[in-house]
Amino acid sequence: MTRKKSEGGITFPQGFSANGLFSGVKKNGKPDLALILSGTECVAAGIFTTNQIKAPAVKISQRRVRSAGIRAIIINSGNANACNGEQGEKDALLIGEKVSHHLGCDPRRILLASTGVIGRPLNMEAILASIPKLVDEASPLRHGACAQAIMTTDTRSKSAQAEGMVGGKLVRVGGIAKGVGMIHPQMATLLVFLTTDARVDREGLRNALLQASDRTFNAMSVDGDTSTNDTAIILASGLAGNSLVTKNSPDFPEFSSLVQSVCGSLRDQLIRDAEGVTKVIRIKISGARSRGEARKVAQSIARSMLVKAAFFGEDVNWGRIMVAIGNSGVRVFEDRIDIFMGEVGLVHKGTGLGMLQEEKALEVMKGKEITLRVMLGVGSMEAEYWTTDLSVGYVRINAGYKGRT
Amino acid sequence: MTRKKSEGGITFPQGFSANGLFSGVKKNGKPDLALILSGTECVAAGIFTTNQIKAPAVKISQRRVRSAGIRAIIINSGNANACNGEQGEKDALLIGEKVSHHLGCDPRRILLASTGVIGRPLNMEAILASIPKLVDEASPLRHGACAQAIMTTDTRSKSAQAEGMVGGKLVRVGGIAKGVGMIHPQMATLLVFLTTDARVDREGLRNALLQASDRTFNAMSVDGDTSTNDTAIILASGLAGNSLVTKNSPDFPEFSSLVQSVCGSLRDQLIRDAEGVTKVIRIKISGARSRGEARKVAQSIARSMLVKAAFFGEDVNWGRIMVAIGNSGVRVFEDRIDIFMGEVGLVHKGTGLGMLQEEKALEVMKGKEITLRVMLGVGSMEAEYWTTDLSVGYVRINAGYKGRT
Numbered sequence: 144m145t146r147k148k149s150e151g152g153i154t155f156p157q158g159f160s161a162n163g164l165f166s167g168v169k170k171n172g173k174p175d176l177a178l179i180l181s182g183t184e185c186v187a188a189g190i191f192t193t194n195q196i197k198a199p200a201v202k203i204s205q206r207r208v209r210s211a212g213i214r215a216i217i218i219n220s221g222n223a224n225a226c227n228g229e230q231g232e233k234d235a236l237l238i239g240e241k242v243s244h245h246l247g248c249d250p251r252r253i254l255l256a257s258t259g260v261i262g263r264p265l266n267m268e269a270i271l272a273s274i275p276k277l278v279d280e281a282s283p284l285r286h287g288a289c290a291q292a293i294m295t296t297d298t299r300s301k302s303a304q305a306e307g308m309v310g311g312k313l314v315r316v317g318g319i320a321k322g323v324g325m326i327h328p329q330m331a332t333l334l335v336f337l338t339t340d341a342r343v344d345r346e347g348l349r350n351a352l353l354q355a356s357d358r359t360f361n362a363m364s365v366d367g368d369t370s371t372n373d374t375a376i377i378l379a380s381g382l383a384g385n386s387l388v389t390k391n392s393p394d395f396p397e398f399s400s401l402v403q404s405v406c407g408s409l410r411d412q413l414i415r416d417a418e419g420v421t422k423v424i425r426i427k428i429s430g431a432r433s434r435g436e437a438r439k440v441a442q443s444i445a446r447s448m449l450v451k452a453a454f455f456g457e458d459v460n461w462g463r464i465m466v467a468i469g470n471s472g473v474r475v476f477e478d479r480i481d482i483f484m485g486e487v488g489l490v491h492k493g494t495g496l497g498m499l500q501e502e503k504a505l506e507v508m509k510g511k512e513i514t515l516r517v518m519l520g521v522g523s524m525e526a527e528y529w530t531t532d533l534s535v536g537y538v539r540i541n542a543g544y545k546g547r548t
Numbered sequence: 549m550t551r552k553k554s555e556g557g558i559t560f561p562q563g564f565s566a567n568g569l570f571s572g573v574k575k576n577g578k579p580d581l582a583l584i585l586s587g588t589e590c591v592a593a594g595i596f597t598t599n600q601i602k603a604p605a606v607k608i609s610q611r612r613v614r615s616a617g618i619r620a621i622i623i624n625s626g627n628a629n630a631c632n633g634e635q636g637e638k639d640a641l642l643i644g645e646k647v648s649h650h651l652g653c654d655p656r657r658i659l660l661a662s663t664g665v666i667g668r669p670l671n672m673e674a675i676l677a678s679i680p681k682l683v684d685e686a687s688p689l690r691h692g693a694c695a696q697a698i699m700t701t702d703t704r705s706k707s708a709q710a711e712g713m714v715g716g717k718l719v720r721v722g723g724i725a726k727g728v729g730m731i732h733p734q735m736a737t738l739l740v741f742l743t744t745d746a747r748v749d750r751e752g753l754r755n756a757l758l759q760a761s762d763r764t765f766n767a768m769s770v771d772g773d774t775s776t777n778d779t780a781i782i783l784a785s786g787l788a789g790n791s792l793v794t795k796n797s798p799d800f801p802e803f804s805s806l807v808q809s810v811c812g813s814l815r816d817q818l819i820r821d822a823e824g825v826t827k828v829i830r831i832k833i834s835g836a837r838s839r840g841e842a843r844k845v846a847q848s849i850a851r852s853m854l855v856k857a858a859f860f861g862e863d864v865n866w867g868r869i870m871v872a873i874g875n876s877g878v879r880v881f882e883d884r885i886d887i888f889m890g891e892v893g894l895v896h897k898g899t900g901l902g903m904l905q906e907e908k909a910l911e912v913m914k915g916k917e918i919t920l921r922v923m924l925g926v927g928s929m930e931a932e933y934w935t936t937d938l939s940v941g942y943v944r945i946n947a948g949y950k951g952r953t
Contacts (some may be wrong), residue, residue: 156906196874196882196898226882228899259868262900369875371867379706380587448853448938449946453773456947461664462776465631470774475599478632493601494633535940541854542861 149475150391150410152302155317158182158380162281162293166499174292176273177218178242179336182279184212185378187254189347190356192373193399198225199235200255207251210346212357213378214252215276217242217272218293220321222259222439225371225439234265244270256374258334259322288317293334296540297321301453303408308448310394312385313343315479316401320409332411333540335360335375337405341387341398342381350390352377355403359410363440363445363529377402377540396471414529419536423512429525430518436473437526440519443471444530451533461489468517479520492520556912557691557707560722561745563587563785567686568697571851572674573664574626574843579697579768583625583647584741585686589617592659593754597778603630604640606777612656616750618783619657621741622682623698624675625726627664638669646667650757653771661779663726663739664700695724698739702726703947704821708813710806713801717790719746721806725814727778738818740765740780740808746787748793748801755795757782760808764815767843768850768934782807804824806874819934824941827859830919830934839925841878848876856938862913864906866894873922883923889913 154161160180168175189203189208207213224231235255243250257265273306290300304317322333335351348439356375388398414423426444431437444450447467453460468475482490485507489500507513531537559566565585573580586926594613596606609791612618622643640660646714648655662670687899695705727738742757761780793803819828836842847854858865866887878948887895890912894905912918936942 189795194871194874195880196870221866226867226898228883228897236687261870262864262895285694294782300766370871370875376654426756448942450944452943458947460665465601465666466599466775468598477599478633490631490667492633493631495631531945533946535943537853538857538860538938538943541857541938542863 145274153281153317153319153336153338154286155180155304156315156338156380158340159285159380160281160285161289161339162277163274163290164277164287164289166273168219168266169314169526174288175219175221175266176277177269177289177292178218178281179289179338180278181214181378182381183382184214185380186211186343186348187346187378188345188352189211189360189374189376192350192369192371194369194371196371198223198257199232200224200257201374203235203239204254204256204374204376207254208376210251212252212367213254213286214246214248215242216228216254216376218255218256218334219265219292220258220295222257222263222265223372224257224265225261227262227306237267238270238416241271242278245275245278246302253377256334256372258372261371261449287420290477293319293321295321296418297416301409301412301416303405305404307397307401308435309383309388309397310385312383312400312430314338314383314385315397316405316416318409319404320413322413322483323372333360333373335409337345337377337402339377339379341388342383342385343379343398346390347398348377348379349397351366351399352401355406358403358405362432362527363410363414377439377505385474397506407500411527414510414531417531418540419534420531421534422532423529424454424530424532425512425514426528427514427516428519429516429522430522430527431524432522434524434526437524438528439473440468440471440517441526441528443467444515446530451503451530454508454513455532455534457505459484459489459508461495462514464517465490476521481520483516485514553640556709558694558722558724558741558743559691560632560709561720561785562787562933563745563936564743565686565688565690567682567690567692568693568695569678570681571678571887573624579693580626581682581699582694583677583682583686584743584783585683586619586783586785588748588785588787589619589657590755590785591616591748591750592618592781592783593750593757594779594781595757597774599774599776599943601631601776603628603662603777604637605629605662606779607660608640608778609659609781611658615656615780617657618659619651619653621659621661621781622796623661623739625663625671625698625700627662627670628666628775628777629662629670629943630666632667632669635669639672643675646676647683650680650683652771655660655757659781661739661777662775663698681912698724698726699724701823702821702867704817704818706821707815708810710809712802712806714793714802714806715744715748716792717788717805718804719730719788719790720744721810723810723814725818727818728812735816738778740814742782742807743864744807745788746784746793747785747790748784748787752794752797752803753782753784753798756804756807759804759810763808764811767818767932768815784823786951810864815934819936822936823945824939824943825936826939826941827892827937829859829936830917830918830920830932832921832932833924833929834921834930835924836929836931838930839931842931843933844875844878845873845924848872848922850935852935853938856935859918860937860939861915862910863910864894864913867899867919869922870895880924881926884898886923886925890919944950
C-alpha cells in the first residue's frame with residue numbers, strides 16, 4: 144500500500160539532503176540556486192526536452208545520467224543558460240566542476256538543470272561564490288528551501304512524497320517540481336526531480352519514470368510550448384535494502400506505483416498553479432479505437448485556444464469542442480459523438496441536447512475543477528488529459544515575463 | 549498589369565449582382581442573410597474545411613460545386629447550422645430550394661454557406677420569408693450590403709477587386725470575406741467568395757483558387773482552429789469574352805495573378821481585423837531545405853502562444869522564438885540560426901547579440917505591423933506566413949462569444 148506523507152519532499156527517502164539559497168541570479172532576491180545531494184552514489188534516469196534547441200545543462204545531464212554513481216543535481220533558476228553559445232557550455236561545465244570539487248568526486252557524478260530567461264549570460268561569479276555554502280549547509284531539513292529555489296513564475300513550491308512496501312522493505316519516494324507555462328507532452332516537460340531509496344537497476348528506474356510521466360506530466364497542456372530546458376530526473380540511493388527491483392521483477396509494480404503517486408501529486412500541484420489559471424479541466428475521452436487516438440482527441444481539445452477561452456468565460460460553447468474533435472486528425476463520426484460536462488449531457492449522437500442541459504452545464508462550468516467527457520463511439524479505449532483555461536491573466540503574465548525575474 | 553480598383557467588390561466583374569439584409573437570425577438586428585447572384589450559369593470551384601465535422605452547407609456546396617451551371621450563393625451569418633443533425637441537413641436543403649424556386653432554376657445550381665454559433669436550430673421562418681426580397685432586390689450596387697451580411701465578430705466588412713488584361717480582353721475579379729478567429733491553414737479557412745467574368749474552365753479556375761489560397765488564406769494563423777464551416781468559392785461568368793483560360797494556357801498566369809491580388813487584399817483586411825489583434829506579424833523564413841520546411845517553422849512560430857503573447861507585451865523575448873523553431877519538427881542547427889526583428893539583428897548563429905540590439909528591436913516591436921525574419925542556414929528555400937499577437941482582448945472576445953450574436 145502506498146502511503147502519502149504530508150512532508151519530506153525531495154529528502155523524504157533515506158540518503159538525501161538538499162538546499163536552496165539566493166546567489167544573485169534573480170533580480171528580485173528570491174532563492175535561485177538549489178542542490179539535491181546524495182551521501183552515496185545513485186542510479187539515475189532522466190527524460191529531457193524534445194526541443195532541438197537544448198540548454199547546455201540538458202545536454203550534459205543527458206550524457207551523464209546514463210552512467211551510475213550520480214551524487215548531486217545542481218539547479219539554477221532565473222536564467223535558462225540557453226542559446227548562450229560556447230560560453231553557455233563552458234559555464235554549465237564549470238558549475239558542475241565546482242560542485243564536484245567541493246564534494247571531492249568526479250565531475251561526471253553531477254547533473255545540472257537551469258530554468259528561466261533564454262539568451263542571457265549566467266551570473267557565474269554569484270553562482271560559483273555560493274556553491275560552497277550551498278553544499279556545506281545541505282541537509283535533510285532543507286528540502287523546502289530546495290523546492291523554492293527552483294521556482295520561476297510559480298506562485299507556490301511543489302513537493303510530494305510517498306512510501307510503501309516493496310519486496311518486504313519500506314521504500315520511499317520524494318519529489319519536487321516547477322513549471323507553470325510551457326507544460327506540454329512529448330517531452331520531459333518542466334523541471335521535475337525525484338529521489339528514492341529503493342534498490343533498483345537503471346532499466347527499472349527508467350521504466351518507472353517513463354510510465355509515471357506518461358500518465359502525469361505528459362498528459363497535461365498549458366500552452367503547448369516545450370522549452371529548451373525541460374528535465375525530469377530520478378535518483379535512487381538503494382538504502383532501503385530491498386531486493387533489487389528490475390523492469391521485470393515482481394516488485395516492479397509496487398515501486399512504479401510509488402513513483403506514480405508522487406508524480407500524480409506534483410502534476411496536480413503544477414496544473415493548479417499554471418499561469419493565470421482560473422480553472423483546471425480534466426478531459427476524459429472514451430470509446431476510441433486506441434489509447435493513442437483517444438489521446439490525440441484529448442490533446443486537440445486541450446490545445447484549442449477557443450475551447451480554453453470558453454472555459455475561462457464559462458461559456459457552454461460545445462460547438463468549439465466538436466470543432467476540436469473534428470480537427471484532431473483522428474477519424475471520427477459526427478453522429479456518434481456524445482459530450483458531457485461533469486455529469487450533464489450536452490451532445491448526444493452529434494446533436495445538442497438543448498438549452499435546459501446547457502443551463503445545467505453552466506453550473507458545472509462555474510466550478511474550479513471540471514471534468515469534460517467525450518465518447519467517440521468507435522471503440523472501447525480511453526485516455527485522460529489535463530488542461531487549463533485561457534485567461535486574461537495568462538496573457539498578462541506572458542506578455543511581460545522577461546521583465547519580472 | 550493588374551489594376552486595383554477602389555470599389556465594386558463581389559459585383560465588380562460583369563454579370564453579378566448581390567444583396568444583404570436582416571432576416572431575423574441575429575439577435576442584434578444586423579444583416580444576416582447574403583446573396584451572390586449571376587445572371588448566367590457559372591463555372592465554379594471551391595475549397596472547404598478539412599475539419600471532419602462539417603456543416604450541411606459545406607457538404608452540399610462541396611457536392612454541387614463540381615458541376616457547372618452555378619447561379620447563386622446564399623449565405624447566412626449568426627448561425628453555423630452545424631451539429632444540428634438531420635434537421636440541419638433538411639434546413640440547408642430547403643434554403644437552397646427556396647432560392648432556386650424563386651430564380652426558376654434547378655436547386656443544384658445554388659451553393660450555400662453558413663457561419664456563426666454551432667448547435668442552434670436555424671430560424672427557418674425568418675430566412676425563408678426573406679428570400680424573395682433578397683433575390684428580387686439583388687443588384688450590382690448592393691455589393692456592400694452583401695459583404696456586411698456575412699460578418700460575425702468582424703468589425704469591418706472585407707471587399708476587394710482587381711482588373712487586368714487576359715488574352716487581350718479586360719478581365720475582372722472581385723471578392724468578399726469574413727473571419728476574425730479560427731483562421732488557420734490546411735483548409736479553406738473562413739468564408740471567402742470570389743467572382744470573375746473570365747472565361748475559364750473548372751480546372752483552371754480551381755488551380756487559380758488553390759494557388760492564391762496557398763499564399764494568402766492558408767498562410768496565416770490567428771488561433772489555429774478550423775471551423776465546421778470554412779469555405780472559399782469562386783464563380784466565373786465568362787462574360788469577359790476572352791479565349792478560354794485553362795490550367796496550361798499561356799493566359800493562366802495573368803488570370804491567376806488577378807485572383808491572387810484580390811485574395812492578398814482580403815488576407816490583409818482579415819488579419820488586421822483578427823479578434824483582439826493589436827499587432828500583425830509577418831514571419832519570413834529563409835535558408836530552409838524546402839518550402840515545406842520553411843512553412844513548418846513559420847507555422848510553429850505563428851502558433852506559439854508564448855511568442856504571440858510576447859508580441860502583445862512588446863517583450864523582445866527571442867528565446868521563445870528559438871523555442872518555437874526547435875519545436876517545429878524540422879531539423880535545425882542552433883548554431884546556424886539568425887533572427888531579425890525588422891532590420892534589427894537579434895540572434896546570430898544561435899547566440900543573442902546583446903542588450904543594445906534588443907533595445908533597437910523593442911522600437912520595431914512597438915509598431916503595428918512587424919516583420920520577423922528567421923534564417924535557418926541549412927538551405928535556400930523560403931516561406932512567408934502571417935500571424936497576430938495574443939492579446940487580452942482576444943481572450944475577452946472568445947470567453948463570451950456566444951452571448952454576443
